[in-house]
Amino acid sequence: MERDNETNVSEFLLLGLLIRPQQQGLFYLLFLSMYLTTLFGNLLIILLIRLDSRLHTPMYFLLSHLAFTDLCFSSVTTPKMLVNMQTGSQTISYNGCISQMYFFIFFVDLDSFLLTAMAYDRYVAICHPLHYTTVMSKELCILLVLGSWILSCAHSLTHTLPLARLSFCADNTITHYFCDLAALLKLSCSDISLNELLIFTVGVAVITLPLICVLVSYIHILATVLKIPSAKGIFKALSTCGSHLSVVSLYYGTIIGQYFLPSSSNSNIKDIIFSIMYTMVTPMLNPFIYSLRNRDINGALKKVLSKRMEFIYE
Numbered sequence: 188m189e190r191d192n193e194t195n196v197s198e199f200l201l202l203g204l205l206i207r208p209q210q211q212g213l214f215y216l217l218f219l220s221m222y223l224t225t226l227f228g229n230l231l232i233i234l235l236i237r238l239d240s241r242l243h244t245p246m247y248f249l250l251s252h253l254a255f256t257d258l259c260f261s262s263v264t265t266p267k268m269l270v271n272m273q274t275g276s277q278t279i280s281y282n283g284c285i286s287q288m289y290f291f292i293f294f295v296d297l298d299s300f301l302l303t304a305m306a307y308d309r310y311v312a313i314c315h316p317l318h319y320t321t322v323m324s325k326e327l328c329i330l331l332v333l334g335s336w337i338l339s340c341a342h343s344l345t346h347t348l349p350l351a352r353l354s355f356c357a358d359n360t361i362t363h364y365f366c367d368l369a370a371l372l373k374l375s376c377s378d379i380s381l382n383e384l385l386i387f388t389v390g391v392a393v394i395t396l397p398l399i400c401v402l403v404s405y406i407h408i409l410a411t412v413l414k415i416p417s418a419k420g421i422f423k424a425l426s427t428c429g430s431h432l433s434v435v436s437l438y439y440g441t442i443i444g445q446y447f448l449p450s451s452s453n454s455n456i457k458d459i460i461f462s463i464m465y466t467m468v469t470p471m472l473n474p475f476i477y478s479l480r481n482r483d484i485n486g487a488l489k490k491v492l493s494k495r496m497e498f499i500y501e
Contacts, residue, residue, distance in 0.1 A: 196359040199284050199374075200277045203268065203364045204459060215272045221467050222265045228474030229254040232484070239487035245308050245323040250477060252332050253301045253434075257470035260294035263287060264365040264466050271364075284366040285351055291365065293343040295465075296393055300335035302435050303397040307331075309428040310404040314411045342393050345385055353377040362455050363462070398439055405432065430477045437472065441465040 206214050232254040236242045264287065271277055279287070311322050346368055353375040361370045368386070372379045408428060445461035478484040 196281060196355045196357075198278050198280050198359065199366065199371075200360045201268075201271060201279055201364055201366075202360060202362050203271060203277065204463075205456070211272055215269065218265065218272075218467065219269055221471050222261060222269065225261045225265075225467070225471040225474075226258060228471065229258040231488075232474050232477065233258075235484060235487040235491065238491060239483075242483060242487055245325075245328045246305070246312070247483070248328050249301060249305045249308060249332070252335075253298070253305065254474065256294055256297045256301060257473050259290075260298060261467060261470040263290045263294060268364045279366065284361075284371070285347060288350070288366045288368055288371065289343050289347040291466075292346055292368065293339050296339035296342050297335055298438060299394060299397045300338060301332070302431070302438060303400045304331040304335065305431050306401040306404040306435070309431055310407055313408050313428065338393075342389060345389050346382070349382050349385065353379065353382070363459065365462070365466075367458075367462070394442060401435055401439075430481065433476050434469075434473055437469050437476075438465065441469065 204214065233251050236247045236251040267279065267283075267287065308323055312319050315322065350368070350371060353372075354377045355374050356376045358374055361367070361374070363370050372382055405428075441461050441464040444464075445458060478488070
C-alpha cells in the first residue's frame with residue numbers, strides 16, 4: 188500500500204469483552220472484585236515473607252518476586268479495562284497502547300522465568316537436599332531474579348521496537364480488551380514479516396524453553412521421589428512442590444490453550460476467555476494456592492494477626 192494512503196493513528200479503540208449493556212454493571216463488579224482480591228492476596232504474601240524471618244529462604248524469596256510480578260501483570264490490563272467499562276470510553280492512546288503491550292509481554296515472560304527458577308529450587312531441595320543451602324545461595328537467588336528481569340526486558344523490546352516502526356491504517360479498532368500484539372499487527376499497513384518471524388522464533392522460544400526446563404526438573408524430582416522407601420517420605424517430598432506444580436499447570440495450561448489449540452469461528456471469544464484466565468484469574472488464584480496448604484505462610488499470618496490483636500488490646 189502506498190504511503191499516501193496510510194494514516195498514522197493517534198489512538199486505538201478497544202472493543203472490550205463484547206458484553207451486553209445490561210450486563211456491564213455485573214461484570215464490572217465481578218472484575219473489580221477479582222482485581223482487588225489479586226492486589227490484596229499478592230501484597231499479603233509479600234508482606235508476610237518480608238515480616239517473618241522464618242520465610243527468608245530461597246523458595247519464599249522467589250515466591251515474593253512471583254507475587255509482585257502477578258500484582259503488576261494484572262495491573263497492566265485490568266485497571267484500563269475497568270475504567271473503560273465505567274466511563275463507556277473505548278479509546279487508548281497510541282503511546283499508551285504500545286506501553287501496555289510492552290509491559291504485558293514483559294510480565295508474561297517474567298512469570299515464566301520465575302516459575303522456572305522456582306522449579307530449579309524445588310529440584311535442588313528434593314534431589315540434592317544436603318547441598319541445598321550451598322547451591323541455592325543468596326547470590327544465586329539474586330542472579331536468577333536479575334537474569335529473569337533482564338531477559339524479560341530484552342524479549343519485550345524485541346517485539347516493541349519493531350512494532351513502533353510500523354504504520355497503521357485508518358482502521359484502529361482492536362477486537363480485544365487490551366493491546367495484544369497479534370491484534371495490533373492485523374491493523375498495520377506496513378510489512379510485518381519481521382514481526383511475525385520474531386514471534387515464531389524468539390517469542391516461542393521464550394515460552395517453550397522455560398517450560399522444557401520445568402518439565403526436566405520435575406522428571407528428576409519424580410525419579411528421586413520414587414526411590415524414597417516410605418509413603419510418608421514421598422508425601423513430604425511431593426508436598427514441597429505441589430503448590431508450584433499447580434501454578435505452573437494453571438499458567439502454561441492457559442497459554443497452551445490460547446496459542447496452540449486449533450482456531451475456530453469464535454477465535455476472538457476464545458482469545459478473550461484465555462486472556463482473562465492468565466491476566467486476572469491466575470494472578471488472583473496464585474496467593475490462595477501457595478497459602479491454603481502452606482503451614483509456613485499460615486503460621487506467619489497467624490503470627491502477624493496475633494501481634495495485631497495484642498496491639499489493639501494494649
